[in-house]
Amino acid sequence: MKHRHAKSGLFLFELIFAILFFALASAVCVRLFAEAHLTSLHSRDLSQALTEAQSAAECFKASPDDLRQLASLLGARQEGDTLVLDYGHDWSRTDQEGEYRLVLSPQGGTPAAAQITVSKEGQVDPLYALEVKKYQP
Numbered sequence: 001m002k003h004r005h006a007k008s009g010l011f012l013f014e015l016i017f018a019i020l021f022f023a024l025a026s027a028v029c030v031r032l033f034a035e036a037h038l039t040s041l042h043s044r045d046l047s048q049a050l051t052e053a054q055s056a057a058e059c060f061k062a063s064p065d066d067l068r069q070l071a072s073l074l075g076a077r078q079e080g081d082t083l084v085l086d087y088g089h090d091w092s093r094t095d096q097e098g099e100y101r102l103v104l105s106p107q108g109g110t111p112a113a114a115q116i117t118v119s120k121e122g123q124v125d126p127l128y129a130l131e132v133k134k135y136q137p
Contacts, residue, residue: 048091049100049118049128056085056104057132060114065136067106074104081106100127112136 056074063070067078075093076083082105086098099121107113113133119126 052102053116053118053128053130056116061134
């Protein structure tokens with residue numbers, strides 16, 4: 001009987017050890033999947049911000065110097081000397097303040113220049129910033 005009891009104790013110890021090992025491995029995997037998901041979301045935001053900034057830059061280059069015409073071309077609203085485009089959480093345009101915001105700030109000079117920034121609500125640093133210049137003969 002003693003001999004049988006020792007084998008069942010060893011089996012129980014091995015079983016607990018295996019459960020502990022798999023629990024630890026699953027915790028590491030869940031953490032890695034969560035980090036991968038956050039990285040994927042940030043990559044999507046950065047990619048979309050780049051696309052929207054490039055689109056605004058091309059509109060800026062193609063438009064005349066009239067800020068109102070540029071605003072109508074972009075579908076933006078004018079706030080002083082800047083143009084603002086707001087986007088929702090899924091990057092769809094919205095008329096209200098959204099989760100993402102593109103700001104185009106024209107700067108004077110002979111080639112005309114503008115600073116384009118795309119930022120996310122609640123973040124200090126912009127997602128993407130772009131300086132664009134166009135030649136004016």
